[in-house]
Amino acid sequence: MPNDARLVLLDKDVVESLLLPDDVLEAVREAFVLHSQRQGRVFPVVREALATGGIFGIKSGDVPAQHLLGFKAAGFWPANRGLGGEPHQATIVLIDPATGRPTCIVDGNAVTTMRTGAAGGLGLQQLARPDSSTVCLFGTGVQARAQLSFALRLMPTLKQVRYVSSAGQPDPAFEALFSTRCDIAPAHDRNAAVADSDVVITTTPGASALFDPEAVQPGTHLNCVGADTKGKRELPDGLLQRVRLVVDDRTQATQIGETQWAPDTPCVELGDLLTSPAQFRRERDDITVFDMTGLALQDLTVARMLFERARQSNLGSAPAWPW
Template sequence: MLIISETLAQTLVSVEDAIEAVSGVFVAMARGEARNYPVVREVVGHADAVYGVKAGGDVSAPFLGLKAGGYWPHNLGRGLSNHQSSTLLFDPGTGRAAALVSANHLTGIRTGAASALATRCLARENAAVLGIIGTGGQSLHQLRATAAVRCIKRVHAWDMQPASTARFADAVRAMGLDCVAESTPEAVARAAEIIVTVTPSQAPILMRDWVRPGTHISAMGADTKGKQELDPALVAAARIFVDEAAQAISIGECQHAHAAGLIREAELTPLGQVLTGAAGGRRSPEDITLFDGTGVALQDLAVADLAVQRARATGRGIVVDY
């Protein structure tokens, strides 16, 4: 078995690499060549943690595996990331465990990559003002990924913790971009042409009346039953695109509007269909487009498989008898 550490994983796969890898699995999903298996997502009952297992396989690659991990909200006080996860890949031909990949960094960049793909497909070509709602560990991944697909000139940011917003703004300015640390999410929404929400919220923090016509929104925070970042009226007003429709209405941002009868599953367009040309994206400059990014196993497996390929090609990683 090949073992890839967190440090090595960071050197093997860039956010640009992740965008192309995630694009490939979205296309494979749309063509019926790749499938995500049912998700396990549970409250642990210890350390306020949420734990999950996501699995899937892509016969076109091919790869097969799972990612296990979750959210431990008290880790920052221990000097650790709150999000912890590991990916286990299996040989699709024999079923033998083939690689164990530390997935904290890879989860961050694949989430940014999925959002960026939606932005590349759906945001207006000239959109240059990015709004970030939620400035935790995922926020810089989102910024870097978005900047890879659009020429971002200014960033507006907000977080429930003003100190977090200030730290993020400093990091953005260090990248050579203008950044405004806003005091409310409304201020972010009214300024932005592209909005990314990446919070653990369980109540709406982005309202319909704040969002201008023509805005693209990537809602990336809702991945568990009960999570919510957007006003259901905003969801209902948007043209909705998803990584996977069934997951979006069960644990994603769409769960609340769907439960209220404001949207139907048939109205949700898988992003992979846009990438293959089977479905259209933005229809007019005035459309509000929404990508409900719940995070699917195949995204994790694609970036882990790429890391494994590159590690083997360059003789890196640790090989153990298993």
């Protein structure tokens, strides 16, 4: 009955206790497949600058056949660093599509980090050369850690990592996280590091191009994470015209991803590669780019998984939410 309704709340600690990489990979793969098969819908993205200096966005969607509906309210508040907090903030809400009532509210920070890392890992599996062994990574923050963790997990051929930190200095704490899994060290020259790498991963705030276009050699694959808002970019002018481009969603990529800088570039959606891999054959000298803008369906499938696991384990809180 409506007066007996409850709203499940999953805070940071509960979410992090339930987030397992293999489960997130499965949920993210499902999201891409649902998107490819047009069983899952992605609604227009809201992404707006605020007077406070932050950027606020909403990603939403549904899977009618699964009775899955919801949204993620998220963004970036750089001033949070001065408060000792995380600048990226995200909250996911699952909604009953039959009534419009919220059923679960999930702390979305860890979800966003891990589902984005999982999406990057799936992109590498589909697009990087199978014998890839060297990585150039831009960034050493939360998302850089997620991307590299999934890359090493899903591509055991990767042995050497050269990274470029935001300050251009060594990051011993970052190195320590991966020192037992790969040969990791700072890059002394970013263009040389790109030229020497089979895989390039960019996880910066997207303020400007990170390297020269001539640095990218035939056969390189690039996972691009940082361009998620109009005006952001990490790739240099002229590079997209040389690549085979894969995106998570065509519309989003042309609006807020790297593809906004060359919107007429032919592209394929990653979900289509997962459902029909024969349509994309990678030649050894192809330069491939995965433009990652983040699908609402990824947030929803992961949040649903957490909701179900929390109920099974009696985790989270469930205050009364009558109507």
